[in-house]
Amino acid sequence: MVSILTTQREYYILRPIGSFNKSDKYKKGGIGIEDEINGMMEMRSELEKEVGYVFSDVAYLRRALARLPRAEGILEGDIAENERMEFLGDAVLEAIVIEGLCEMYPHPGNEIEKIKMGLVSEPMLAVIAREIGLEKGPWATRRGLKAEIAADTVEALIGAIYLDGGYEAARQFIEKRILCHASESVRNELYKKPTERFREQALNRLHVNPTYRVEGKSKTKSSSQIVLGLYIGSEKVAGGEGTNRRIASWRAAMNGLKAMEWN
Amino acid sequence: MAIDVSKLEEKIGYVAKEKTLLQQAMVHRSYLNEHRDFELDHNERLEFLGDAVLELVSTEYLYNNFSNPEGELTNFRSALVNGKMLAKVASEVGLEEFLMMSRGEEKDTGKARQYLLANSVEAVIGAIYLDGGYVPAKTFITDRILSHMEDVLAEKLYQDPKSKFQEVSQEKIGVTPSYRVEKEWGPDHDKHFIIGVYIGGEKIAEGEGTSKQAAQRRAAEKGLEAKGWKEED
Numbered sequence: 001m002v003s004i005l006t007t008q009r010e011y012y013i014l015r016p017i018g019s020f021n022k023s024d025k026y027k028k029g030g031i032g033i034e035d036e037i038n039g040m041m042e043m044r045s046e047l048e049k050e051v052g053y054v055f056s057d058v059a060y061l062r063r064a065l066a067r068l069p070r071a072e073g074i075l076e077g078d079i080a081e082n083e084r085m086e087f088l089g090d091a092v093l094e095a096i097v098i099e100g101l102c103e104m105y106p107h108p109g110n111e112i113e114k115i116k117m118g119l120v121s122e123p124m125l126a127v128i129a130r131e132i133g134l135e136k137g138p139w140a141t142r143r144g145l146k147a148e149i150a151a152d153t154v155e156a157l158i159g160a161i162y163l164d165g166g167y168e169a170a171r172q173f174i175e176k177r178i179l180c181h182a183s184e185s186v187r188n189e190l191y192k193k194p195t196e197r198f199r200e201q202a203l204n205r206l207h208v209n210p211t212y213r214v215e216g217k218s219k220t221k222s223s224s225q226i227v228l229g230l231y232i233g234s235e236k237v238a239g240g241e242g243t244n245r246r247i248a249s250w251r252a253a254m255n256g257l258k259a260m261e262w263n
Numbered sequence: 264m265a266i267d268v269s270k271l272e273e274k275i276g277y278v279a280k281e282k283t284l285l286q287q288a289m290v291h292r293s294y295l296n297e298h299r300d301f302e303l304d305h306n307e308r309l310e311f312l313g314d315a316v317l318e319l320v321s322t323e324y325l326y327n328n329f330s331n332p333e334g335e336l337t338n339f340r341s342a343l344v345n346g347k348m349l350a351k352v353a354s355e356v357g358l359e360e361f362l363m364m365s366r367g368e369e370k371d372t373g374k375a376r377q378y379l380l381a382n383s384v385e386a387v388i389g390a391i392y393l394d395g396g397y398v399p400a401k402t403f404i405t406d407r408i409l410s411h412m413e414d415v416l417a418e419k420l421y422q423d424p425k426s427k428f429q430e431v432s433q434e435k436i437g438v439t440p441s442y443r444v445e446k447e448w449g450p451d452h453d454k455h456f457i458i459g460v461y462i463g464g465e466k467i468a469e470g471e472g473t474s475k476q477a478a479q480r481r482a483a484e485k486g487l488e489a490k491g492w493k494e495e496d
Contacts (some may be wrong), residue, residue, distance in 0.1 A: 090301040
């Protein structure tokens with residue numbers, strides 16, 4: 001079993017000689033290599049606590065974290081392997097989320113699909129990354145973690161749990177950390193487009209179909225802008241602008257939901 | 264009307280504990296428009312569940328059996344589970360005779376039918392999964408779908424026509440092809456595009472699709488044919 005997180009000795013052995021130079025850059029930040037190893041070991045147990053799963057083969061964990069900014073030169077994890085793991089983790093995540101949603105909600109298939117999209121989206125997974133502490137410990141850079149890397153790492157982590165502990169272990173993590181966010185989305189219908197939510201609310205409450213009117217347009221060579229007004233009957237409720245009609249109508253609908261207090 | 268579930272079980276090689284699940288997997292939503300008092304729901308939820316299970320099983324298979332980088336595995340997977348392949352699987356399994364759909368849908372035996380057939384395979388997978396869990400679903404997928412991996416590799420079905428067209432064009436002529444929208448129409452939710460693929464100033468072929476990507480892909484496919492480059496490596 002390859003494990004660099006267990007002892008300092010093993011850590012040095014696994015680290016290619018050439019990469020020792022990289023330690024200079026960490027020293028500049030006031031963190032020595034020893035601190036990092038200690039930090040990592042601490043990180044491991046803390047991360048496992050947050051994830052709610054203890055790896056029997058820590059090599060999986062190491063591979064899952066290989067794309068975090070400062071893992072480079074420390075973990076020596078293979079980026080290509082990390083991406084393969086993310087590919088697997090993404091499929092595990094989707095299957096478990098869909099299964100969970102089908103169990104919990106009677107909604108039609110296309111709505112289940114939309115709820116799922118929200119739960120497995122990059123911003124949502126970046127939130128999960130923060131919740132389980134991927135932004136702390138030796139990984140943290142002053143600028144934090146890019147949402148894309150954070151989200152990809154969560155997927156890779158799910159792949160790692162699946163490979164190490166199987167479907168059930170992955171399901172427990174996903175239920176505890178991701179599926180729990182479903183109820184808010186379902187209750188407030190956040191998975192629907194704002195324009196769709198506004199129209200439904202207007203129809204249900206006022207029996208009126210809202211309309212959008214173009215109130216301004218500007219076009220230069222490099223950019224275009226459109227301003228839309230959102231009307232219920234002849235009364236203007238809100239406005240929105242954007243680079244195209246779709247974006248402008250979404251913004252108008254969001255503003256409309258706020259203005260009517262239909263959120 | 265109900266289907267002969269035991270006959271369907273024989274075709275798919277799985278005996279269900281809950282027969283109505285298999286029955287439901289065969290109900291297209293259009294059927295319910297004409298039979299409003301039908302006791303079961305349509306197969307859409309099963310289809311979405313089945314789609315996710317299929318993706319998981321095929322991804323795990325590829326991850327375990329191929330050491331290719333992620334990008335190539337993604338191409339393998341889309342060749343293995345795309346609509347065209349699943350429609351083929353549906354006819355191999357013989358699902359068509361069990362499908363329950365509206366009279367209008369019954370008449371349409373073209374693209375719409377292929378689409379419906381592909382979805383029914385996913386719905387069957389969803390039904391098997393709900394009824395018997397991961398193992399029998401995996402068995403069905405392995406026997407009926409993953410068994411096509413050899414064809415995918417042999418016929419290079421994983422190759423994206425756009426990148427292939429570009430590769431061959433650069434190699435043979437030293438020119439990167441370009442794409443131009445020739446025509447677009449329809450409202451936002453139902454857009455259509457016709458896109459031409461050009462080498463230099465010369466139009467090689469056109470493709471139509473409901474998104475720019477789809478139309479470009481189609482144009483590249485036709486371009487490969489027009490140039491006689493289909494068999495190039």
